[in-house]
Amino acid sequence: MNITVDEAKCCGAGQCVLVAPDVFDQRDEDGIVVLLDATPEAGLHAAVRDAATICPAAAIQVHE
Amino acid sequence: MPTPAPFPPLPVEPPSGCPFDPPEGLARLRLEEPLSKVALDDGSWAWLATRYADVRAILGDQRFSSDTSTPGYPVSGMTGGSPRPDAARGFIRMDPPEHTRLRRMVTRDFMVKRVEALRPTLQRLTDELCDEMERVDRSEHPVDLVQALALPLPSLAISLLLGVPYEDHDTFQRLTGTLLSRETGEEDRGPARAELLAYIDGLVRAKVAEPGDDIISRLATEQHARGELTHEDLVAFAVLLLVAGHETTANMIGLSALSLMLDPETAGRLREDPSLVRGAVEELLRFHSIIRNGPRRAALEDVEVGGRLIRKGEGVIVAVPSANRDEDVFPDAGRLDITRPNAQHHVAFGYGIHQCLGQALARAELQIVITTLLRRFPTMRPAVPVEEIPFRTDMVIYGCHALPVTW
Numbered sequence: 001m002n003i004t005v006d007e008a009k010c011c012g013a014g015q016c017v018l019v020a021p022d023v024f025d026q027r028d029e030d031g032i033v034v035l036l037d038a039t040p041e042a043g044l045h046a047a048v049r050d051a052a053t054i055c056p057a058a059a060i061q062v063h064e
Numbered sequence: 065m066p067t068p069a070p071f072p073p074l075p076v077e078p079p080s081g082c083p084f085d086p087p088e089g090l091a092r093l094r095l096e097e098p099l100s101k102v103a104l105d106d107g108s109w110a111w112l113a114t115r116y117a118d119v120r121a122i123l124g125d126q127r128f129s130s131d132t133s134t135p136g137y138p139v140s141g142m143t144g145g146s147p148r149p150d151a152a153r154g155f156i157r158m159d160p161p162e163h164t165r166l167r168r169m170v171t172r173d174f175m176v177k178r179v180e181a182l183r184p185t186l187q188r189l190t191d192e193l194c195d196e197m198e199r200v201d202r203s204e205h206p207v208d209l210v211q212a213l214a215l216p217l218p219s220l221a222i223s224l225l226l227g228v229p230y231e232d233h234d235t236f237q238r239l240t241g242t243l244l245s246r247e248t249g250e251e252d253r254g255p256a257r258a259e260l261l262a263y264i265d266g267l268v269r270a271k272v273a274e275p276g277d278d279i280i281s282r283l284a285t286e287q288h289a290r291g292e293l294t295h296e297d298l299v300a301f302a303v304l305l306l307v308a309g310h311e312t313t314a315n316m317i318g319l320s321a322l323s324l325m326l327d328p329e330t331a332g333r334l335r336e337d338p339s340l341v342r343g344a345v346e347e348l349l350r351f352h353s354i355i356r357n358g359p360r361r362a363a364l365e366d367v368e369v370g371g372r373l374i375r376k377g378e379g380v381i382v383a384v385p386s387a388n389r390d391e392d393v394f395p396d397a398g399r400l401d402i403t404r405p406n407a408q409h410h411v412a413f414g415y416g417i418h419q420c421l422g423q424a425l426a427r428a429e430l431q432i433v434i435t436t437l438l439r440r441f442p443t444m445r446p447a448v449p450v451e452e453i454p455f456r457t458d459m460v461i462y463g464c465h466a467l468p469v470t471w
Contacts, residue, residue, distance in 0.1 A: 011164075011417045012171035014424050019408070031171030054409055056419035058124060 227278025315463025
């Protein structure tokens with residue numbers, strides 16, 4: 001799995017941080033998504049897919 | 065006035081006998097005509113989207129405008145909003161790039177880790193309100209959970225963040241109540257809006273003169289001082305955050321508490337295993353879906369949704385309660401299941417770039433209140449039959465006007 005995020009799209013809702021806190025964080029200055037791990041281990045894949053699904057701005061792309 | 069359009073009106077009343085269900089008729093529309101036309105009270109009409117997939121498609125597509133001055137925007141009736149691009153509309157009624165620019169000024173204040181850091185404060189406020197409830201002599205009057213806890217907690221929290229003196233809460237609760245009521249006519253709405261604006265205007269001026277450690281002060285001393293934010297935009301910011309932070313969470317707290325009181329088995333599971341509360345709150349958000357008549361949009365160009373063509377200049381109303389009860393996404397959707405695996409896929413906070421900015425705060429408040437109530441008042445129950453509880457069928461945000469409880 002390889003993840004990319006589009007900072008320009010991100011609206012800072014923060015649901016990705018709640019669902020997959022090991023993979024996503026928010027930047028202190030403006031709350032925009034920060035990708036902590038672009039190639040997470042298999043155990044986190046389900047949570048990452050969930051984060052991408054619920055991201056309201058479709059800012060998370062998952063490449064399997 | 066033009067002849068009313070030959071379409072049914074927007075459903076607003078819940079089905080008889082089940083105050084927690086979405087307005088009557090939405091389930092049938094979702095099955096039979098998921099994009100239907102509804103008549104608005106000024107004689108115009110709008111599309112009504114009732115299926116989860118269509119609701120997400122519309123809210124996630126920026127070809128649908130949130131700007132109330134866009135031609136076709138359904139301004140008529142509850143939550144339609146002002147058609148004027150007036151100073152107080154706030155970024156919730158703007159499109160990119162202006163929406164993006166303004167929203168990003170306050171995103172950090174509501175991000176997950178900021179809210180996590182607020183948890184001890186939210187817990188202390190909740191405990192203090194519960195202490196006061198315990199001191200009430202219930203022999204004569206039951207406690208109204210709305211006034212005792214559901215409304216004060218989010219009010220205290222947002223007041224603290226914005227730097228609004230809590231002593232003023234009676235003023236803005238009265239004004240927001242007037243503005244968000246379906247019963248309020250334009251003759252009362254105008255003065256209420258003006259009074260709220262005047263109050264916030266004064267507050268902003270006071271913060272500019274003497275800044276504190278709060279969101280309004282920061283916006284005043286940084287963005288406003290740098291010329292990135294006009295005084296009018298700053299006032300609109302404060303109004304939006306104050307109003308949005310009030311009624312929404314308050315009504316979710318009331319409805320959540322009531323539904324758990326009426327479902328002792330679920331309440332018992334949650335009391336025994338408080339770690340279930342995160343999932344439970346998502347399910348309560350999905351189940352109750354308090355936004356009754358929106359959000360609304362206007363098509364900026366022709367867009368196909370769910371096999372229907374929505375034309376440029378046509379208005380759309382999105383039925384959040386219906387989307388969250390869509391059986392294709394949430395099997396057995398009418399049942400409150402606190403371990404539902406995909407509960408968080410709900411659209412109770414909306415979807416798309418306008419999705420609720422304060423959702424992390426709302427989640428934290430709900431999690432804390434529910435856990436605390438279950439622990440401290442395990443025998444709490446409604447003090448009147450459910451039929452006597454005044455539900456807010458007259459309001460944009462659904463909930464209970466009052467919730468008498470005893471224990």
